[in-house]
Amino acid sequence: MTWETSAADLAARVTHRxxxxxxxxxxxxxHVFVPAWWEADGGRWELHDPVNEDHWxxxxYADRSLVTRVGALHADRAKPDDRPAGRPTSSATLPSLVVAMFQHARIDDGDELLDVGTGSGYGTxxxxxxxxxxxVTSIDVDPYLVDAARDRLAIAGLHPTVEAVDGTGPLPVKAGKFDRIVATVAVRTVPVGWLTALCTGGRLVTTIAGTSLILxxxxxxxxxxxxxxxxxxxxFMPVRHGAEYPVGAGGLLAAAHEIDGEDVTTSPYPVVDVANAWDLDSMLGITAPGIEHAYxxxxxxxxxxxxxxxGSWARATSVGGEAPTVHQGGPRRLWDILDELRAYWLQHGELPARGARVLITxxxxxxxxxxxxxxxL
Structure with a gap:
C-alpha cells in the first residue's frame, strides 16, 4: 500500500472525475497532516498514534474528520495515557467537505485565496x-498549529504563506488582496477584516456558528x-480567540437531567434530538444562539x-406515546422557544433560514x- 494509491482512491470517492x-x-x-488524532471512546478521549501504515x-485516507486537538492538548504532543477533558478545538476536516467549501467559492485559475482556519494544514x-x-495564504489563531502545518506543507513540497493570526480581527494584508476567502471555522457574524481583505467582486464562503448554514x-x-x-x-467548530473555548453550560446541562423546573408543562410536539435535526437546530441557533443539548x-x-x-435550561421527557412533560428554569424558557419554531414550521411548511438572502454591511x-x-446577527 502506498500513500499515492490511497490518496487517488480518496480523490475518486470525494470528487467527480x-x-x-x-x-x-x-x-x-x-497522512502527513494527521500523524496522530483523538477518538471518543465511552465518553473518554483516546489517542491514536499509529505505528505503521496499516493502522495509519x-x-x-477515509472521508472523515479526525480530531487533532482536545481542549489545549494536541494529539501529536500527547502521551498514550493522556485523557484530555473538554471540547474538540481543532481537526482535519473530512476531505469531501474541504472540496465542497472550495467549490462553493467558485475558485478560478489565478485567484488569490485566504484560507481561514489552517488546522492540520490539509485543506491548505x-x-x-x-x-x-x-x-494561497492560510491563517489560524493557534501558533503551534501554524508551525506544524508549515512544516508538514514543506514535507509535501508546498510553501504557501501560513501565519498565526486571529482571523476575527484586522488582517495583516493589503485591502482588496484576495479574490476568494474560505473559512473552515464558523463565525456568528462576518468579520470586518474579511470584507476589507476581499477585492470588489470577490467571494467569501463561511458557516454561521451554532448552525449547519453555509453562507x-x-x-x-x-x-x-x-x-x-x-x-x-x-x-465547523466555532472560531476561537485563545487556547480554548469559554466555559459553556456543561455543568447545568448535566444537572438539568434531574432537577425540578420552575415551570412544568406539557408540549404538543414530540421529544426531538435537536442537535441531529439540522434545520431545526440551525433555526434555533439563529434565534437563540449558544444552547447546548443532550438526548x-x-x-x-x-x-x-x-x-x-x-442559566436557562429545559428538559422534556415522553413515555410511550404520551405528550412530553417539560421542566424549565432560568431567565428564559428554552423549550418554549423551540416549540415556537416548530409551530412556525407546521404553519409555513418549512423553516426559512436555509435559502435566505444575505446582506453583510x-x-x-x-x-x-x-x-x-x-x-x-
Whole structure:
C-alpha cells in the first residue's frame, strides 16, 4: 500500500472525475497532516498514534474528520495515557467537505485565496496544489498549529504563506488582496477584516456558528457583500480567540437531567434530538444562539435536555406515546422557544433560514431574509 494509491482512491470517492479538485486531492499526502488524532471512546478521549501504515492510512485516507486537538492538548504532543477533558478545538476536516467549501467559492485559475482556519494544514495543501504557493495564504489563531502545518506543507513540497493570526480581527494584508476567502471555522457574524481583505467582486464562503448554514457572498463596490444561505449543509467548530473555548453550560446541562423546573408543562410536539435535526437546530441557533443539548433514547422513554450559559435550561421527557412533560428554569424558557419554531414550521411548511438572502454591511452586520422572515446577527 502506498500513500499515492490511497490518496487517488480518496480523490475518486470525494470528487467527480472531471473536477479540477480531483488532482489536488490525489496529490496531497493526508497522512502527513494527521500523524496522530483523538477518538471518543465511552465518553473518554483516546489517542491514536499509529505505528505503521496499516493502522495509519485507513483513517488518514477515509472521508472523515479526525480530531487533532482536545481542549489545549494536541494529539501529536500527547502521551498514550493522556485523557484530555473538554471540547474538540481543532481537526482535519473530512476531505469531501474541504472540496465542497472550495467549490462553493467558485475558485478560478489565478485567484488569490485566504484560507481561514489552517488546522492540520490539509485543506491548505489541497488549495495550494490547485493554485500554487504564491496564491494561497492560510491563517489560524493557534501558533503551534501554524508551525506544524508549515512544516508538514514543506514535507509535501508546498510553501504557501501560513501565519498565526486571529482571523476575527484586522488582517495583516493589503485591502482588496484576495479574490476568494474560505473559512473552515464558523463565525456568528462576518468579520470586518474579511470584507476589507476581499477585492470588489470577490467571494467569501463561511458557516454561521451554532448552525449547519453555509453562507456565500460577493463584495460590492460600496464595501458590503450580498449572497445567500446555500441549500447545502456543513458544520465547523466555532472560531476561537485563545487556547480554548469559554466555559459553556456543561455543568447545568448535566444537572438539568434531574432537577425540578420552575415551570412544568406539557408540549404538543414530540421529544426531538435537536442537535441531529439540522434545520431545526440551525433555526434555533439563529434565534437563540449558544444552547447546548443532550438526548437519551431508552426505547420506551425519550429525554431531551437544553441548557445555556445564562442559566436557562429545559428538559422534556415522553413515555410511550404520551405528550412530553417539560421542566424549565432560568431567565428564559428554552423549550418554549423551540416549540415556537416548530409551530412556525407546521404553519409555513418549512423553516426559512436555509435559502435566505444575505446582506453583510461594511460594518460586518449580517442580515438574513426570506419572504417575510428577517433575522439580524
Amino acid at each position: 472531471s473536477s479540477r479538485w480531483r488532482a489536488p486531492v490525489a496529490r496531497t499526502p493526508r 492510512y485507513p483513517a488518514a 495543501a489541497v488549495a495550494t496544489h490547485r493554485l500554487g504557493d504564491e496564491a 456565500t457572498a460577493e463584495k460590492r463596490a460600496d464595501g458590503a457583500a450580498v449572497g445567500r444561505v446555500e441549500w447545502d449543509r456543513a458544520g 437519551l433514547d431508552e426505547g420506551y422513554r425519550r429525554t431531551a435536555v437544553m441548557a445555556h450559559a445564562d 461594511p460594518e460586518g452586520e449580517t442580515r438574513l431574509a426570506r419572504g417575510k422572515w428577517r433575522a439580524v
